[in-house]
Amino acid sequence: MASGGDQFPPQRQERQPGKEHAMDPTPQFSSPDYKPSDKLRGRVALVTGGDSGIGRAVCHCFAREGATVAFTYVKGQEDKDAQDTIQMLRQAKTPDAKDPMAVAADLGFDENCRRVVNEVVNAYGRIDILVNNAAEQYECSTVEEIDEARLERVFRTNIFSHFFVVRHALKHMKEGGSIINTTSVNAYKGNAKLLDYTSTKGAIVAFTRGLALQLVSRGIRVNGVAPGPIWTPLIPASFTEEETKNFGKQVPMERAGQPIEVAPSFVFLACNHCSSYITGQVLHPNGGTIVNA
DSSP states (O other): OOOSSOOSOOOOOSSSSOOGGGSSSOOOOOOTTOOOOSTTTTOEEEETTTTSHHHHHHHHHHHHTTOEEEEEEOTTTSHHHHHHHHHHHHHHOOTTSOOOEEEEOOTTSHHHHHHHHHHHHHHHSOOSEEEEOOOOOOOOSSGGGOOHHHHHHHHIIIIIHHHHHHHHHGGGOOTTOEEEEEOOTHHHHOOTTOHHHHHHHHHHHHHHHHHHHHHGGGTOEEEEEOOOSBOSTHHHHHSOHHHHHTTTTTSTTSSOBOGGGTHHHHHHHHOHHHHTTOOSOEEOOSSSOOOOO
16 A cells, blocks of 8 residues: 555545445455454444444454454445445354345434344344444534534434443443443544534543543443544545545654554454553554653
8 A cells, every 4th residue: 555646536425424336446344455354253233334444344344354343334425334344254253154234223322322232232132342433523614613413413423322322231241341442543633614513522532541440340441443534424424535545644654554554453453362561551553643641
């Protein structure tokens, strides 16, 4: 994955959530260089927003590592991506893992999060790994453009859902469990055009640190991953055609990353024999941006 040059043709999707199957090129969720080694064998994982982008890559890596995988998606808008992901996971799953599951839900509301957790537990009996990944973002040039309805919408999806899913999932998680939250490089360096999104990502960092301290006595680790510019459906659904064309060029590697370049960070944090002494921390697959945090 070389640096420099144009990675992407100009493109724009008119609404969120974006659609992975409509992107050019489609994001890379797997790599022949990734060699699984049963790191998550026998584990049950729930990944929110797992139909596409980073979530799809995480689900695929988890399945290849032996986990039974469930993920959420937005009904009526992400159906094709969700079905594509289910097929990929069925092909990737190991013989002793159970069939994957896709659950449609708007995670901005507590009752929906409770229902998702219950469906997963009814199918698989427990949750060992929880990945809070679902998110949305919108550009703005000034804080004056962000009205109450938009602010509530972004916060509901990006941080309320973390609280809601965790509070219900914890009833079904035991010692050795792992919670991994997707934050962003923007939480550390700021982003003038993504003010509300950036604010939620900062909240996720604080949530990760506080929850880690709260759950350490229960033997449940809580960590985060803060990706830099990654080629996902959020990009053409958020930015102009010109911004999409130049996406990722500002980092030291001079290119956007692919979801498969982020997913192994989640595998590492989910695997107890890889990261058993790590909690309350954030990994930074961001193309070389120094954040010192």
